[in-house]
Amino acid sequence: MIVIVSGVPRSGTSLAMQMLDAGGLPVLSDGLRAADTDNPRGYYEWERTKGLAQQPNIIAEAEGRAVKVISSLLLALPQGHDYRVILMLRPLDEVLASQTVMLRNRGTGGPPLAPAAMLAALQAHLAQVNAWLRGRLDLAVFRMSFHDLLADPPGQAERMTRFVGLPLDVEAMARQVDASLHHQRSRAVEDRA
Amino acid sequence: MPQPLAKKVLLIGWDAADWKVAAPLMDQGLMPTLDDLVSHGVMGSLATLRPILSPMLWNSIATGMRADKHGIHGFMEPDTHTGGVRPVTSTSRKVKAIWNILTQKGYKTHVLGWFAGHPAEPVNGISVSDLYPYAQAPLDKPWPLPPGAVYPESLRDTFAELRMHPGEVTEAAILPWIPKAAEIDQEKDKGLASFAKILAENLSIHNAATWILSIQPWDFMAVYYNGIDHFCHGFMHLHPPRMEGIPEDKFEIYKDVVNNAYRFHDMCLRTLLQLAGPEATVILVSDHGFHSDHLRPRGIPNEPAGPAVQHRQFGLIAMRGPNIKGDERIYGATLLDVSPTILTLFGLPVGEDMDGRVLVQAFNEAPEVTRIPSWEQVPGECGMHPADLRMDPAAAQAVLQQFVALGYIQPPNENQQKAVEVAVREAKYNLARVYLDSRRPRQALPLLEEIVKGSDEARFRQHLAQCHYMLGQRAEAKRILEDLIANPPKPPKPPEPAAAEDQTAGAAVVKPPHGQDGRATWHGLPAREGDEDSASPVRTVTEAPARQAQAEIARAASATPWAEWLMGVIHFEEGNTDEALACLLRAEQADPRLPNLHLRIGETYLRRRQVDDAERAFRRALEIDGDSAEAHLGLAQVHLRQRQDQDAAEESLIAVGLQHFLPLGHYSLGVALARLGHPHRATVAFETAVSMLPGLVNGHRWLAALQARPGGDLEKADAHRKLAAELMKRRREQVKAVASAK
Numbered sequence: 017m018i019v020i021v022s023g024v025p026r027s028g029t030s031l032a033m034q035m036l037d038a039g040g041l042p043v044l045s046d047g048l049r050a051a052d053t054d055n056p057r058g059y060y061e062w063e064r065t066k067g068l069a070q071q072p073n074i075i076a077e078a079e080g081r082a083v084k085v086i087s088s089l090l091l092a093l094p095q096g097h098d099y100r101v102i103l104m105l106r107p108l109d110e111v112l113a114s115q116t117v118m119l120r121n122r123g124t125g126g127p128p129l130a131p132a133a134m135l136a137a138l139q140a141h142l143a144q145v146n147a148w149l150r151g152r153l154d155l156a157v158f159r160m161s162f163h164d165l166l167a168d169p170p171g172q173a174e175r176m177t178r179f180v181g182l183p184l185d186v187e188a189m190a191r192q193v194d195a196s197l198h199h200q201r202s203r204a205v206e207d208r209a
Numbered sequence: 210m211p212q213p214l215a216k217k218v219l220l221i222g223w224d225a226a227d228w229k230v231a232a233p234l235m236d237q238g239l240m241p242t243l244d245d246l247v248s249h250g251v252m253g254s255l256a257t258l259r260p261i262l263s264p265m266l267w268n269s270i271a272t273g274m275r276a277d278k279h280g281i282h283g284f285m286e287p288d289t290h291t292g293g294v295r296p297v298t299s300t301s302r303k304v305k306a307i308w309n310i311l312t313q314k315g316y317k318t319h320v321l322g323w324f325a326g327h328p329a330e331p332v333n334g335i336s337v338s339d340l341y342p343y344a345q346a347p348l349d350k351p352w353p354l355p356p357g358a359v360y361p362e363s364l365r366d367t368f369a370e371l372r373m374h375p376g377e378v379t380e381a382a383i384l385p386w387i388p389k390a391a392e393i394d395q396e397k398d399k400g401l402a403s404f405a406k407i408l409a410e411n412l413s414i415h416n417a418a419t420w421i422l423s424i425q426p427w428d429f430m431a432v433y434y435n436g437i438d439h440f441c442h443g444f445m446h447l448h449p450p451r452m453e454g455i456p457e458d459k460f461e462i463y464k465d466v467v468n469n470a471y472r473f474h475d476m477c478l479r480t481l482l483q484l485a486g487p488e489a490t491v492i493l494v495s496d497h498g499f500h501s502d503h504l505r506p507r508g509i510p511n512e513p514a515g516p517a518v519q520h521r522q523f524g525l526i527a528m529r530g531p532n533i534k535g536d537e538r539i540y541g542a543t544l545l546d547v548s549p550t551i552l553t554l555f556g557l558p559v560g561e562d563m564d565g566r567v568l569v570q571a572f573n574e575a576p577e578v579t580r581i582p583s584w585e586q587v588p589g590e591c592g593m594h595p596a597d598l599r600m601d602p603a604a605a606q607a608v609l610q611q612f613v614a615l616g617y618i619q620p621p622n623e624n625q626q627k628a629v630e631v632a633v634r635e636a637k638y639n640l641a642r643v644y645l646d647s648r649r650p651r652q653a654l655p656l657l658e659e660i661v662k663g664s665d666e667a668r669f670r671q672h673l674a675q676c677h678y679m680l681g682q683r684a685e686a687k688r689i690l691e692d693l694i695a696n697p698p699k700p701p702k703p704p705e706p707a708a709a710e711d712q713t714a715g716a717a718v719v720k721p722p723h724g725q726d727g728r729a730t731w732h733g734l735p736a737r738e739g740d741e742d743s744a745s746p747v748r749t750v751t752e753a754p755a756r757q758a759q760a761e762i763a764r765a766a767s768a769t770p771w772a773e774w775l776m777g778v779i780h781f782e783e784g785n786t787d788e789a790l791a792c793l794l795r796a797e798q799a800d801p802r803l804p805n806l807h808l809r810i811g812e813t814y815l816r817r818r819q820v821d822d823a824e825r826a827f828r829r830a831l832e833i834d835g836d837s838a839e840a841h842l843g844l845a846q847v848h849l850r851q852r853q854d855q856d857a858a859e860e861s862l863i864a865v866g867l868q869h870f871l872p873l874g875h876y877s878l879g880v881a882l883a884r885l886g887h888p889h890r891a892t893v894a895f896e897t898a899v900s901m902l903p904g905l906v907n908g909h910r911w912l913a914a915l916q917a918r919p920g921g922d923l924e925k926a927d928a929h930r931k932l933a934a935e936l937m938k939r940r941r942e943q944v945k946a947v948a949s950a951k
Contacts, residue, residue, distance in 0.1 A: 025617045049616070066619040069291040086617040088609065091290045095356070115615060124614040128607045137604035141289075144605075147598040 018097050019082035022090050023104030026114035028162040029084050033060035034192045036082045039184030044083040054118045068092040087145050099155045106162035108138050169193035211577040213556035214532040215490035220431040225438035227498030228525050242479040250529030251571045253539035254836050257497040259646040260639050261520040264297050266496035267324035271306040273548035273563035276643045279304050281325050282636035286602045287629045289609040292621030294628045297325045300598050307548045308332050310584050312592035316428035319421050322414045323433045328357030332592035336360040342413035348376030372413040378405035386469045389462045403443050411436035415477050422484035440470035441499040490530025497524045513635050528571050539570045560584045650679035667698040683779050693772040770799035789813050811843045820850045838868035845877040857881040872902035888915050909933035
């Protein structure tokens with residue numbers, strides 16, 4: 017089994033990875049992308065997933081572990097594995113605001129489209145990903161609301177554990193959210209500003 | 210609702226099929242099935258649309274709409290999944306295809322291999338995508354179907370088994386096509402590998418089609434074969450008569466491939482017709498023709514979709530079935546008419562937003578044609594992909610860029626980036642050309658201006674000049690044309706020696722989707738290297754010797770003849786026939802095959818009263834396109850000047866037969882008939898002419914004169930005289946207004 021944590025960038029994927037790690041599930045991450053002001057607790061990324069579209073079979077290296085795969089790369093997942101996909105959902109206006117801040121921090125300029133058009137493009141993208149997921153009957157999907165997670169960390173950690181089907185440490189998972197809570201809430205306020 | 214006129218409809222697509230090749234084979238008894246089909250049905254030329262690019266055209270056939278409405282704008286589109294490009298997909302089509310409408314109405318509907326058909330759509334039947342037949346691995350390795358190639362998924366394994374791998378094409382299959390195959394040095398000549406690949410792909414589609422027709426219930430089936438197009442791109446330069454520069458030994462080996470491709474399709478057609486049964490209505494169409502004679506280009510422009518220069522503007526149509534006329538010709542059909550005609554066959558209304566019309570002349574009795582505003586407004590399950598699977602490629606590209614900038618996705622490599630830029634630009638360019646082709650220059654202008662800002666390629670500037678001309682902005686058009694003529698674009702970089710001197714037959718095979726050229730192997734031959742890296746979906750290398758090919762390529766890509774042609778047209782319209790003729794003759798010297806060039810030369814000679822020269826020009830135009838209504842009209846006008854009225858009447862009749870809406874054709878016919886002493890028939894012709902072109906002053910004058918004859922209608926004569934006078938008065942006022950504005 018491979019646990020995939022996915023979502024559009026800035027939807028809480030790093031937090032979900034953090035929780036699974038704390039819960040005792042091995043995670044596939046190389047630490048190459050260091051923590052920064054946008055993600056002070058780290059990105060939990062495996063650099064090679066960025067090339068998943070070109071080399072889909074590398075996903076086999078995540079067998080028995082959790083790995084972060086960004087939403088657009090989900091479509092590259094090859095058949096032949098038992099996947100459990102945790103799809104993080106966060107209001108897209110918040111996501112876009114957070115992405116814009118992150119782009120500014122990275123010095124890579126702003127979004128390629130005006131805000132309204134970019135928001136529409138992200139909505140269309142997510143709709144496309146969801147439609148694709150519905151067509152992949154070999155994927156089990158758990159859609160986790162970022163706000164629900166912030167509001168009820170133990171409850172959501174419990175649901176996540178049941179979905180994964182492994183005996184994870186729910187309390188430790190929930191504590192990750194508590195620790196992040198202040199930062200995430202203040203980010204949400206900042207993003208909206 | 211009108212009664213259906215067909216129980217079942219089988220729509221067969223033969224990409225690039227052309228009567229110019231098929232008709233002689235039928236005459237020799239070598240295409241008996243097609244011969245039988247047209248003997249018991251109707252046949253005609255099918256006018257294509259510009260740009261002549263197959264994905265756009267086949268989707269116009271399937272929707273009855275031009276590409277600006279159906280949304281398929283070229284071969285490739287950005288792929289957010291890989292960061293590169295992919296063949297255009299069914300999720301990019303914005304409107305219902307005929308199989309979606311029929312699915313919605315509950316008909317059992319199958320579609321196979323249609324261009325831009327991947328992923329397969331969830332129709333009320335079976336859908337097999339255009340990626341289905343491509344072998345992606347050698348025969349001794351697994352070659353699974355790509356996901357989404359077959360709907361329903363439960364039939365995936367069945368259809369996978371029906372495919373044929375190029376490696377399974379044996380000598381027994383090859384020798385009837387290429388009897389001298391044993392003489393081929395397969396280390397140097399990859400012609401057999403190309404041949405095997407095309408044959409296997411088309412047999413895979415044919416196997417799937419015959420399986421469905423044999424086993425499954427059906428009301429409608431659309432099946433598309435790319436074989437003729439691919440065989441022609443690969444082997445037409447080796448088709449008789451032998452072209453200059455083609456080695457004789459090579460010619461002898463491959464000279465029958467194109468004819469045999471047609472005969473192979475005829476055999477496939479026989480099986481389809483047998484399985485379909487006599488009660489089925491069969492429609493055979495092609496999206497365009499393919500130059501097979503002295504008009505074969507000797508070089509291919511070095512630009513995306515450059516091999517389209519080999520395409521001819523007329524494809525074919527043949528129809529047979531209950532309620533369809535037998536052994537008749539139909540005229541004036543375009544590929545936009547196919548879907549409206551199928552709807553009428555099923556007794557269904559035609560969408561008013563469809564650009565085509567019903568081919569009523571094909572029916573024994575004029576069918577009742579009903580209409581609705583649009584099928585897009587009709588709710589219900591229609592077998593299209595869910596709306597959320599469809600995404601505007603530009604928006605998809607923006608999302609990809611954003612994720613790359615955020616560091617979550619690997620940036621596309623330089624080649625991918627370039628391919629995406631080219632795909633986006635070509636889609637805009639193709640859309641602009643759709644607008645120009647449908648006389649909507651105002652919509653084309655912003656697209657072309659944007660493209661020209663980013664690239665100074667001559668073809669973009671040419672079309673911008675054409676756009677200004679169509680908008681009446683002659684000064685702006687002339688400025689661009691003068692620049693193109695004074696500073697002709699540099700010829701494209703000559704091919705590398707190895708490629709230029711490539712003596713390979715079949716080297717011009719259209720690259721299959723996803724850069725997977727099937728890795729065709731026969732006797733262990735590898736596929737051509739490098740094809741998958743091309744930004745263009747097609748590559749062609751002619752067999753002409755390198756230097757000659759280079760010169761031809763440069764000429765084919767040159768903007769100068771075209772610029773001279775348009776400059777000549779503008780001078781002609783400004784009344785400057787000396788300048789016009791000089792420009793047009795320079796264009797002729799540089800490229801005598803330019804479309805419409807000889808018509809314009811003929812018109813200019815006519816205005817200069819050089820009748821013999823005009824006749825020569827119109828006859829040259831007919832050599833290029835024997836179905837040109839305008840060329841026959843030109844000859845009619847020549848004969849009228851020569852006082853050869855019988856010939857003038859005959860040429861006029863041919864012209865209006867080819868294109869009924871041709872007011873000057875009816876006018877010329879009227880003049881010839883009046884002179885030949887047939888006043889009543891002449892009156893009918895003139896009345897038809899002025900009904901189509903009410904401002905035709907001379908038409909009203911002739912009618913006034915004819916009605917004033919004994920036995921005529923004096924009131925009508927008076928009305929036409931007054932109309933002619935009024936029109937002349939208005940014309941003088943307009944001229945005065947223009948002069949004072951200047």
